[in-house]
Amino acid sequence: MNIATLKDKIISIDKAVLTGASVVAALAILAGGYALFGKQESFAAAEQKAEAPIAVTTLTIKPGIVDAVVSAAGTLNSRNTSMLSSKIMGRVIALNVNEGDYVSQGTLLIKIESNEISAQAFQAQAAYNNAKLQYDRIKKLFDESAATQMEMDLATLGLASAEAGLNGAKAMESYTAIVAPISGRIVEKRINPGEMALPGQPLIKIEDNRNLRLEVTVREQDLRFIQTGKSVKVRIDALPDREILARVGQVVPAADIRTHSFIVKIDVPSDKSLITGMYGKALFSMGKRESILVPKAAIRKLSGVTGVYIVSAEGSAVFQMVQLGDAGGDNIEAVTGLKAGDRVIVSMHDARLDGKKVVSK
Numbered sequence: 001m002n003i004a005t006l007k008d009k010i011i012s013i014d015k016a017v018l019t020g021a022s023v024v025a026a027l028a029i030l031a032g033g034y035a036l037f038g039k040q041e042s043f044a045a046a047e048q049k050a051e052a053p054i055a056v057t058t059l060t061i062k063p064g065i066v067d068a069v070v071s072a073a074g075t076l077n078s079r080n081t082s083m084l085s086s087k088i089m090g091r092v093i094a095l096n097v098n099e100g101d102y103v104s105q106g107t108l109l110i111k112i113e114s115n116e117i118s119a120q121a122f123q124a125q126a127a128y129n130n131a132k133l134q135y136d137r138i139k140k141l142f143d144e145s146a147a148t149q150m151e152m153d154l155a156t157l158g159l160a161s162a163e164a165g166l167n168g169a170k171a172m173e174s175y176t177a178i179v180a181p182i183s184g185r186i187v188e189k190r191i192n193p194g195e196m197a198l199p200g201q202p203l204i205k206i207e208d209n210r211n212l213r214l215e216v217t218v219r220e221q222d223l224r225f226i227q228t229g230k231s232v233k234v235r236i237d238a239l240p241d242r243e244i245l246a247r248v249g250q251v252v253p254a255a256d257i258r259t260h261s262f263i264v265k266i267d268v269p270s271d272k273s274l275i276t277g278m279y280g281k282a283l284f285s286m287g288k289r290e291s292i293l294v295p296k297a298a299i300r301k302l303s304g305v306t307g308v309y310i311v312s313a314e315g316s317a318v319f320q321m322v323q324l325g326d327a328g329g330d331n332i333e334a335v336t337g338l339k340a341g342d343r344v345i346v347s348m349h350d351a352r353l354d355g356k357k358v359v360s361k
Contacts, residue, residue: 073217091196178204234282317356
């Protein structure tokens with residue numbers, strides 16, 4: 001209850017022609033209200049006087065020169081990828097790798113059992129051996145003039161036919177062993193030992209993670225800033241504190257007719273911490289520009305909102321929401337929320353400073 005409310009009550013009581021006792025009671029309530037509010041005001045004044053300003057470190061914001069960039073997002077992909085499939089039907093009797101394993105070119109990955117192909121290879125080998133014996137016998141007789149030219153020609157033809165059959169059977173038999181065509185890491189396995197492999201069925205995927213490319217989508221109007229062979233900075237989301245210097249490997253000369261965008265492939269240096277599928281950004285340089293920069297140490301998050309504490313004209317800390325841009329070194333660009341001349345608090349404080357008096361150290 002405040003003073004105005006007490007006065008209104010006294011007036012309403014007077015209009016109702018109260019008795020002398022009622023008037024006395026009303027005056028007593030009014031006097032008590034004055035005493036109570038007087039004490040509260042004195043307590044508040046004492047509390048405000050006792051609260052000393054908080055010493056902070058501040059920095060006056062000044063415009064700075066930064067690189068003007070065009071950013072484009074994309075994912076890391078391997079330049080050399082191989083999806084291995086089966087050419088025959090058969091049961092998997094050996095599977096020598098798992099996801100994540102690194103294999104060298106020529107390593108046996110899967111062995112497929114096929115009795116029919118094995119039997120055909122055995123028959124082809126036997127036919128070749130028989131044809132070779134026949135050829136050698138006829139050749140010896142021919143050299144001794146004991147065999148005709150026709151017999152020699154037939155033996156030669158028989159040997160060539162048996163050799164072709166043997167080569168075909170060996171080729172089919174080779175399909176029972178699937179080997180790594182490139183060196184790389186196993187990133188996908190779609191079959192297990194004992195299962196039946198079918199012709200054309202994808203079984204294992206290998207990626208050469210020593211040769212990675214960041215494939216990004218670039219707007220049509222930004223394509224003029226991109227040239228093949230030009231250096232470009234790359235940032236990977238999984239490695240926020242690193243900036244990789246890469247090179248534009250290819251600009252695909254075909255646009256998406258719906259989005260009017262182009263695919264740009266960026267060659268990224270070999271790095272064990274990089275894995276295909278990681279999300280990243282390419283920063284294409286387009287000159288210099290002036291911008292508002294704020295120290296990273298000044299950035300705060302309150303209830304999920306990003307901002308900084310600035311010092312008001314009255315000397316109080318005020319939380320100011322900002323939209324952040326690109327980072328460089330110890331500073332980060334403030335796209336909105338700050339202007340030149342603002343004093344930003346850069347010292348660390350565990351407590352919330354919003355509304356509290358501050359003084360620069």
